[in-house]
Amino acid sequence: MHVPDGFIDAPVSLAAGAVAAAAVAVSLRGARRELDEKxxxxxGLVAAFxxxxxxxxxxxxxxTSGHLLGGALAAILVGPYTGVLCISVVLLMQGVLFADGGLTALGVNISDMAVVTTVVAYALFRLLVKVLPRRRPSVTAAAFVAALVSVPAAAGAFTLIYALGGTTDVPLGKVFTAMVGVHVLIGIGEAVITALTVGAxxxxxxxxxxxxxxxxRPLELRTADGTTTVPPTAPDPAPAAATAPAVSPxxxxxxxxxxxxxxxxxLALAGFVSYYASTSPDGLEKVAHDKGIDSKAEDHAAKGSPLADYQVKDVADERISGGLAGVIGVGATLAVGTGVFVTVRRRRDRTTTTAAAPAASAASAESGTG
Structure with missing residues (x-):
């Protein structure tokens, strides 16, 4: 569902960019509460996956074909704020390195594919896990439903954006019906992938x-002597937020x-299995072609990139070229994502340490005077 340049006019693209920037800023702050040393x-690995x-x-x-959007999967695995950042990193890498998704439409894509899917999926997921039995299969079932609903929700959000700033004169009802209809089918695939991954x-x-x-239940690790349950870490006498809990070997x-x-x-999926992926246009591409939405589409600014269209330039063998591009993409996304998330976590640690220092000093002074 990567929106190319030219589908949405400049004012709405700028507005979507502002929404995306605000969502990323809020997510950077929220991710501090979700991320820890583990x-x-x-x-970063979730983003690469x-x-x-x-x-x-x-x-x-x-x-017609479809592919994972990933908002539900990322939100359930690492949290909604971190999930928004994961998908945003993926979209950034795809747009800059692989000419997939317009650069002027990056705000549209982040707002639609990162924010809408994550918010809708996680809200529905939390609602379901509250009413379902508190067992692991319930988490997998809730993940399936949340992922399924998130995809047509994103299709509906695109229709709204198109209604506000579409560059072609196509009846809105036709766009909505076609987009939601095909993305319900894509949502089934999204749900299967999400549920299988979360379950695993x-x-x-x-x-x-x-x-x-x-x-x-508490984590159980299998050893040669039987099953060992890792007990909760003993509370530290210092303020809990000031130090990260110890992790057992x-x-x-x-x-x-x-x-x-x-x-x-x-790496296996991107470097090998991707060669066998469907070459049919995805849901948005198919609807855009059939309804004429793509009549004013523009060439991607990075179409000359050495990795454009997920092929390594000057590598003649298509299988090797696509596989190398996939491996490079996984590595780049992993590096950027991990860098972002480790930085966010360290910033949180510095903030909590700074905040805890005056309290510790005050407690020490009070103890000395007593």
Whole structure:
């Protein structure tokens, strides 16, 4: 659903850019509460995984394909604020490096694909987990429904943006019906991918799934001698926000194994499986062509990029070229995403340490005078 340049006029594109910038700013602040020492690097991996899976277009109808949007998946795994940032990083990498999604339409794409999908999906997900039995299968089921609904919601949001600033004169009713209709089908694929991924992570490390916190049993790690339950970390006498909780060696090894498995999966999907993805136009491209929305589409400003259209320039073999582009994209998204999230987490740590210092000094002085 990447909107190209020329679909939306300049005033609405600028307004969407302002909305996207505000959403990213709010998410940067909110992500400080969601990220910790364990989850900050994993959030970068979530962004890289979403990038990889978005390369896998799957057929949904005659001559039409779809791909993961990822807002629901990211929000459930790492939190809604961090989820918005994950999808924003993916869209930025796609637009700048791969000429996928217009640069003047970047604000439109972030507002639609990052903000709308994440907000809708996570709100519905939280509602469902409150009314469903407090078990792990309920989390997976809620993830399925939330992801399913988030895709046609994004299609409806695009229709609204088009109604405000579309550059072609196409009846709004036709655009809405076509967009929502095809994206309901795409939403089924989104729901399956999201539920399978969330279920797989919950099966091995439920404590790392943001949306499952408080709903799952304590982490259990299998050892040669049987099952070992990792007890909660003992409370620190210092203020809790001032220091990060200790991570047991077993939990750290488990986290590293999960991260390695996720990275290998992302590289395999982008570097190999993507070659077999559907070549049919995605839902927006199909609707735009059939309804004439694309009559004023403009060439991408980065169409001369060495990685444009997910192909490495001057590499003749299409399979190798696409695979290399996918691997480069995963690496770039992982590096940028991890850099952003680690920086956000460290900024939070500095803020809490600074805030805790006066309280600790006051307590020390009071103890001395007593």
């Amino acid at each position: 989850t900050a690097p994993l959030a 979403v990038f990889a899976v978005q390369m896998l277009n799957f057929p949904v109808a005659a001559g 992570v919950i099966a091995v490390r439920p404590d790392l799934v943001h949306g499952a916190r408080g709903l799952t 077993a939990a750290a090894r488990s986290t590293r194994r999960l991260a390695a498995a996720g990275l290998v999966a992302a």
